[in-house]
Amino acid sequence: MPINLSKGSYKKKYIPAALLSPGLIIITVGFFIPVIMLFIISFYQGVPGSGLIVEEFTTANYARFVDAYYMEVLFRTFKIAVYTTILSLLLGYPVAMVLAKSTGRVKSILLAIVLTPLLTNVVARTLGLMIVLGRHGPINQMLDAIGLPRVNFIPGELGIVIGLTQVFMPYMILSISSVLANIDFSLEEAARDLGSSKLGAFWKVIFPLSMPGIVAGSLFVFLLSFSSYVTPRLLGGGKVMVMTMLIYQQAMQLLNWPFAAAVAVILLIVSIGLVTVYTKATASSKLGDNAVFGGFQKAGLWQEISRKFADWRYDAMNAVSRAADVISEKVPLVVLLKYPFIFGGKFLIRTWQLIIIIFIIVPLPLVILSSFNATSMITFPPTGFSFKWYTGIFERMEYVRSFMLSLRLALLCVVISVTTGTLAALALARYNFWGREIVRSLFLSPLMLPAVIVGIALLRFLVIFGWVATFQGILLAHLVLTTAYVVRTVSSSLVGFDSSLEEAARDLGASAFYTFRKVTLPLIKPGIIVAAIFAFIVSFDETTVSIFITGGRTITLPVRIFSQLEYGLDPTVTAISSLLILMAAIALLVIAKVFGLEKFSIR
């Protein structure tokens, strides 16, 4: 049989384009164009209160931001994000250590505890936090019980930081534990063998080696909390102004879209800038370590000086620590002070780890507990048992309508995005074409960009077609996000795919399509199932983007309960939230069965 080279190369170009195009159309129309438009609009002049836009180039919106009030908003947002990151690191690291070291059943339970909140709707989780941190919540009751004054966590910045930590800490834990789990255990043994104590081996070997996990986790948590909307809005009671609230206020209440667009662009630039600085700084501090003993590419003199300095520093520290040794030998008191920590250390750490693990999960059971409360006040502990808030859902038609809308959206999203996303993932994994990496990042970019920015960009875009607060408008928005998730999940299941299996099938006489159906598809099926679950959950739970583009009679369920919570706690919302938590738990169980929790990746 003659080999037709030209036909082959024609096919090679044509196939990836065909596979990619459905997904690319969704991403381009629903994301890329709106974001570009948002950027352009930020340079136009808005007429406050009218929603009108004067299409003339101006930098006035950016100039306006340089103002004490807005700068304070930016600084406050930054501060909250930094505190959240630090708190997540301090609380999350010990849990990451347990997670990395545990095996079997304990590991599964821990993973379930860490992952369930991630799959739960953010409004439902924040409701849990409102109950935990509330004036009559369990924490304040405990403070009461031990005779300490109550603390007003919410509304306020303290509550927001604690809340964001609870919401985003799982990302920190998973990043660090995945790095810790890959550290060769014999390195710790080598340190012990060379004379380190257990604690010394941790600080000198394990901790420095876990730096990549700390950096990645910190970036995650920082970016997510810097650009989150729902949690600060609800825990701040609308009184703590952060960047995302400013964007919402300018776009939705003051109808000054160009200024809102400018604030969104600033949010984006500041977060990208900070990430860059942070990554550079952590990278160069590592380089600095090398420089201590003469770094390789450093100039001779500088090398000499830095070496001398490092030597001097070591000797100075050495003298101090030897003096401390001498003192602790001579003065038994110092030794006595040390001993309780040595013996109680393990117990203290275990208790600390347990408290944090409880902190991660406790808002969810509390929501469920409250949903069976007999009184309409949300009290802790509950006063009586009742199903009336569940039956009450059906008496409020707006909730039923919202539920039906969210369900239709989620099911459609699963069907469409699993198809388009899987095709795109296959094209990205199987074919080498020009611009492949650009296309890949285009597909994944809706996951990188803050939801608030996607929301305001889409709002402005949908206005043009009159698609705001319509089914098709929300569907487009959700498809952008769900397609990105599907591409990511299916891609990761294709990474470990041994392509020689496909070659074997072809060698045995199977056609390309037969090979796909009988070899490729069955092997990536677990990935596709998990992608479908993700698509359903992401669409059904989507809140922040939807807040911008729903309205009137077309309001999705999470937005409905969010708006309700803006006015205060409502027992019907606890019942709905409980159902959302149940849905997350079921999704997790299915993922665990199909995929195994260990393989579940957050990236």
Place this chain on the structure above:
Amino acid sequence: MYMVEVQNVSKSYGQVLAVDNVTLEVKTGELLGLLGPSGCGKTTLLRILAGFLTPDKGVVLMDGKDVTYLPPEKRPTSLVFQNYALFPHLSVFDNIAFGLKIKKLPMKEIRKEVHDILEIVGLLGTENRSIRQLSGGQQQRIALARALVMKPSVLLLDEPLCNLDAKLRVETRLHIQKIQKAVGITSIFVTHDQEEALSISDRIAIMNKGNLVQVGTPEEVYSKPNSKFAADFIGKSNILSGSVEPDGKSGGIFKLASGKVIKVASDITAGGSSSLVVRPEHITIHEEAPEETGQNVMPCWIEHITYLGEVTYYRIVLESKEVLLVSEYGTTASKRLIGDKVYISWPPTAGLVIMDN
């Protein structure tokens, strides 16, 4: 004088007895090869010596002091890990200086010590390299340097050569032996490679299923294996089952299961069922029947030939169906073919009888 004394040490993991009542002494300055198949308990024993495991029973003495319950950081041992366990975030210098800094030596001394040890392992000038910039063989030597710089009383090596390719393994083996002799440090070298153990060790301790099978010099364990296992594990052996029968003048007689009779050394006395061990190199092949001079001579045919260059292995089958391995050294290409009828012979003294128990 013994540097290390292991007395009646046992260790089990659940139901599995990994080390079973082992008693072993290591002389000061000696290199002991701890040899056995994987899962024989040699690594467990090494980890007990390093302090990463505590024995269920028994005592470990080092330099006369009981160290059974000392944590690894308090022991006078240094371990060279199988995968080297070099700290990937530290430079070569910092890896070697790691333990010295914990000892709180002044920096001036640390620099000198690191310099000296790098000179010994032949890697001066690599101080500022990162571990990833080193080849496998270099990493191996840095791991050795990091252990030696601590001036331990006992150097423990856990299969240190198994991650190197065959040629480098031989080279590094000689290097380790040279350094060990130069420093004069008591060393215990775990390996599953009998050639490695034979070539490098002053004495070899053979382990099997958690038990210490035999301890002796390489020459002893090769020429006088005390068990079927030792005979089979070290070198190539022909092991034939049968029993010893007394014969008045011409020395002992070994009777195979097939009824065939083989002459063995006269001082071997009668006993129950036992095994006869004959090394392949002690058997000679003849084209014509040789004259009977008190040797074992038997007709046979060649079943298989393996040509390995410096040595050729023949698998031959006796008339009584026993299969034997014969080796022939020399560069001349063999004229023999599979199926050829030949004769083999070996002196009675070449046969070693091991009682079964």
